[in-house]
Amino acid sequence: xxxxxxxxxxxxxxxxxxxxxxxxxxxxxxxxxxxxxxxxxxxxxxxxxxxxxxxxxxxxxxxxxxxxxxxxxxxxxxxxxxxxxxxxxxxxxxxxxxxxxxxxx
Amino acid sequence: xxxxxxxxxxxxxxxxxxxxxxxxxxxxxxxxxxxxxxxxxxxxxxxxxxxxxxxxxxxxxxxxxxxxxxxxxxxxxxxxxxxxxxxxxxxxx
Numbered sequence: 001x002x003x004x005x006x007x008x009x010x011x012x013x014x015x016x017x018x019x020x021x022x023x024x025x026x027x028x029x030x031x032x033x034x035x036x037x038x039x040x041x042x043x044x045x046x047x048x049x050x051x052x053x054x055x056x057x058x059x060x061x062x063x064x065x066x067x068x069x070x071x072x073x074x075x076x077x078x079x080x081x082x083x084x085x086x087x088x089x090x091x092x093x094x095x096x097x098x099x100x101x102x103x104x105x
Numbered sequence: 106x107x108x109x110x111x112x113x114x115x116x117x118x119x120x121x122x123x124x125x126x127x128x129x130x131x132x133x134x135x136x137x138x139x140x141x142x143x144x145x146x147x148x149x150x151x152x153x154x155x156x157x158x159x160x161x162x163x164x165x166x167x168x169x170x171x172x173x174x175x176x177x178x179x180x181x182x183x184x185x186x187x188x189x190x191x192x193x194x195x196x197x198x
Contacts, residue, residue, distance in 0.1 A: 052118040060115070060153075067148035067184060068115060078148060080184060 002041050018088035027092075035081035035092060036062065036069050047071050047081060051097035071095050113161070114154040116147020124158060128165045134174040135159065145176060148184060 005011050015031030020038060029038030036059050039047065046056040047069050060068035064083035072093040073079040077100075081092070093100060109122030119142045127141045135158060138144060144158050145151030151158075155176070163170050181190070 050118055055118075057115075064183070065149060066115060066153045070148065078184070 002037075018086060020086060020088075020090045020092055022092045023094055029086040031088065032085045035071070035073065035079075035084050035086050035090070038086050039081065039092075046094070048095035049097070054096075072100060113157045114142075114144035114147060114151075116149050116153070117143040117145075119144040119154075121161065124161050125165055128162065133162070133166050133168065135162065135176040136174065138162065139176055151176060 003012065015033065018029050018031045020027045020029050020035070022039065022042075022044065027038055027042045027044075029035075036047070040059060045058050047058045048071060049056055057068045059082060060066045062069070062082045064080050067078070067080060069081045070078045071081050072095050073081070073084060074091055077095055077098060096102065107122075109120060109125065111121045112118055113121050113124055123142050124138060124144060127138050130141075132138050132141060135145070135155070138158055139146055139151070144154055159170070159173055159175075162168065162173050166173075
């Protein structure tokens with residue numbers, strides 16, 4: 001769900017339509033909006049799994065402080081998706097602990 | 106779920122029970138609790154859990170809040186790549 005007309009912020013100004021690749025699947029987004037917005041709008045809720053307890057995490061603070069929404073963006077781990085603008089063709093992957101899912105096991 | 110199982114430091118997954126145990130061992134400052142439990146040592150550098158750890162310290166040690174020694178704050182204040190510091194590049198955000 002997206003908010004098109006906000007009672008305080010007004011009408012949404014959006015960039016052109018672009019496509020991200022999230023864990024191998026295409027996700028429609030608007031250029032310049034935070035990656036997390038495109039993920040939430042397309043039904044993604046789990047952005048990563050934690051290091052110790054392997055628990056699922058997603059958006060928590062949504063303003064770049066808490067680092068709960070970090071994912072692997074274009075091969076770079078620990079990217080805060082709530083404050084990183086979406087660009088066409090970005091490759092985004094779930095993060096497992098501090099990096100990609102380990103192949104073994 | 107027990108209170109002691111609640112995660113206080115979300116980055117390093119440190120529970121209230123682990124922080125209480127550290128205090129039971131005799132630690133009385135934010136830095137000491139951080140060194141032992143890693144609460145506040147993760148990616149967000151204590152921005153989320155700092156106040157919670159402080160409140161647990163106040164409660165468990167009966168110190169007045171303004172007498173609990175705060176942790177050491179050092180730059181950078183926001184998450185950034187070491188490469189950006191080393192090369193003087195603009196932070197990408």
